[in-house]
Amino acid sequence: MRTGLVGRHTRRVLAAAAGVILLLAASACSGGDEDAEASKVEVFTWWAEGGEKAGLDALVGQFAEECQGQQFIDGAVAGGAGINAKQVLTARLTQNDPPDTFQVHAGAELSEYIDAGRVEDLTGEFQAWGLRQALPQGLIDDLTVNGKIYSVPVNVHRANVVWANPQVLSDAGIHTTPKTITAFLADLEKLRKAGIESPLALGRDWTQLMLLEAVLITKLGPERFSGLFTGETSWSSTAVSAGLRDFAKLLKYSNADRDAMDWPDAERLLIDGKAGYQVMGDWEAADLTAKGFRAYDWFTFPGNGDVFQWLADSFVLATGAPNPDGTTCWLATVGSAPGQQAFNAAKGSIPARTDTPTDGFSAYQLAAVEDWKSATPVPSCAHGSACSQAWQNAVNSALSAYSTNHHSTTALQKSLAAAATQFVKQE
Known part of the structure; x- marks a missing residue:
């Protein structure tokens, strides 16, 4: 000492x-x-x-x-x-x-x-x-x-939660919770056809990483997802490629000004009825209540099953x-x-x-x-339980570049794989 x-x-x-x-x-x-x-x-x-x-x-x-x-x-x-x-x-x-x-x-x-x-x-x-x-x-x-x-x-905290404005969903004819990413995308399309320009409220870099992680949990399952941060699962795998393609599809239903927004600004879209969904950690429940919006619904991200993505x-x-x-x-x-x-x-x-x-x-x-007692826990890179700050910064930079410049998912995957190669050796 x-x-x-x-x-x-x-x-x-x-x-x-x-x-x-x-x-x-x-x-x-x-x-x-x-x-x-x-x-x-x-x-x-x-x-x-x-x-x-x-x-x-x-x-x-x-x-x-x-x-x-x-x-x-x-x-x-x-x-x-x-x-x-x-x-x-x-x-x-x-x-x-x-x-x-x-x-x-x-x-x-x-x-x-x-x-x-x-x-x-x-x-x-x-x-x-x-x-x-x-x-x-x-x-x-x-x-x-x-x-x-x-x-x-x-x-x-739990990270892999979807928050919903039930009135917006009902007005668009959506009355059930999507259980798969395919069903989620279909509901996002219904919202857009109903006149909701940005069905999925989204913010900058780290909030996009939260969305990507939720998608990858669905595609990889909890064990292989956690392995992305220990070197046991390759960021160059075909399963990650498929996840990135789904991530790209979801991004198209989000607000165009996402890279200039922090999460409370994106949340405002949900409160004001300009979005139907937002992927955000469960601190959103108290924040919505504090802002006087109590008529919200929530569900675990489609396809995540009983996975509890935690941070503390x-x-x-x-x-x-x-x-x-x-x-x-x-x-x-x-x-x-x-x-x-x-x-x-x-x-x-x-x-x-x-x-x-x-x-x-x-x-x-x-x-x-109750979920924490029985669910399968996985860590979050977006919130530091899975990766170092330097690794998180590298991933956020790659996502920002993709979101802003509309690079291909192939280029994004190469950036994510390069970051893993650099940082997993140091962990």
């Missing part, structure tokens, strides 16, 4: 085991501007609006109760899936100006921060807080890197955090059952902990909790 951190790490574990309130004892004895500055905890996220901001606000409320004397500082940078936030974070870390803690997707995305020494080992805290018993073993396995754990997950938002202790004790209290709140209940009830995700009460959860969330 780096010089000077061993003692601090031990103190953090002991403080966490005794209870997060004890973290405030020292600060209660002093005052003034210097102490006020020392009590600030900058939490860096991309949760800036809608259901995401509602979830963060609920978590901040719990933090205020459990960590009295500590001051939450909102370091949010807007931009779906953290595209903008990650760029700002990279610049700050490079300049040795880290926030106290930052949001990251659990899984492969965290590897670059670990390798660069940007985050601290939280293995002791996990043990002290009982998280090894409260989290599913599969999630613990995904969080563990070389025997250590570096982040605290606050939730689990988590928080870290940044190396060099200005307020490590306050940050530890934030992380304890993030990992607690009350914190996860408050957060997930507002955000629309489900708790990472299996012992969290589901009071206040929506019908969608209750269904997702």
Whole structure:
């Protein structure tokens, strides 16, 4: 471990085991501007609006109760899936100006921060807080890197969900849920003939990757899909070729300005009745509700069966955090059952902990909790659980080029295969 951190790490574990309130004892004895500055905890996220901001606000409320004397500082940078936030974070870390803690997707995305020494080992805290018993073993396995754990997950999201405006569908004569991509394409065609110019609401790069991943899950099945990110399945296979052709067909039913849209802008098309469907993670349920649109339907992407494509938002202790004790209290709140209940009830995700009460959860969330118990889990490259940030960037660039310049799917497949050849060797 780096010089000077061993003692601090031990103190953090002991403080966490005794209870997060004890973290405030020292600060209660002093005052003034210097102490006020020392009590600030900058939490860096991309949760800036809608259901995401509602979830963060609920978590901040719990933090205020459990960590009295500590001051939450909102370091949010807007931009779906953290595209903008990650760029700002990279610049700050490079300049040795880290926030106290930052949001990251659990899984492969965290590897670059670990390798660069940007985050601290939280293995002791996990043990002290009982998280090894409260989290599913599969999630613990995904969080563990070389025997250590570096982040605290606050939730689990499902990525492969289709959201629908039932009134728009009904007006077009669509009254059943499509079970195959062929049936989905047929319904999209019905919508277009009914006067809906953009039947499938879609945004930029990473949202297109979500759509592509859902298609590939249908074409490959869960095991071979996961193999795309371990080297066990070839991106040059005929099954991927077929998936890309279906992806191209779906893209033709989306809005022409997709490359200039973030996901909430695309969602607005659904709310306003200008689209019938949108493929988006289940944070959309809370976001639609927060925007006053409750008359929505949802279903798993056609052909995905019982596959649950998962991602988990988590928080870290940044190396060099200005307020490590306050940050530890934030992380304890993030990992607690009350914190996860408050957060997930507002955000629309489900708790990472299996012992969290589901009071206040929506019908969608209750269904997702049950699905998570029995469905087949697969990771998501679009949200960092399947691939590194660099790999995700390469895939997003390839999709943007395809969407903007209308290259052939053959060219797109070559770009995706080249990215896999480069990055799978590094994982």
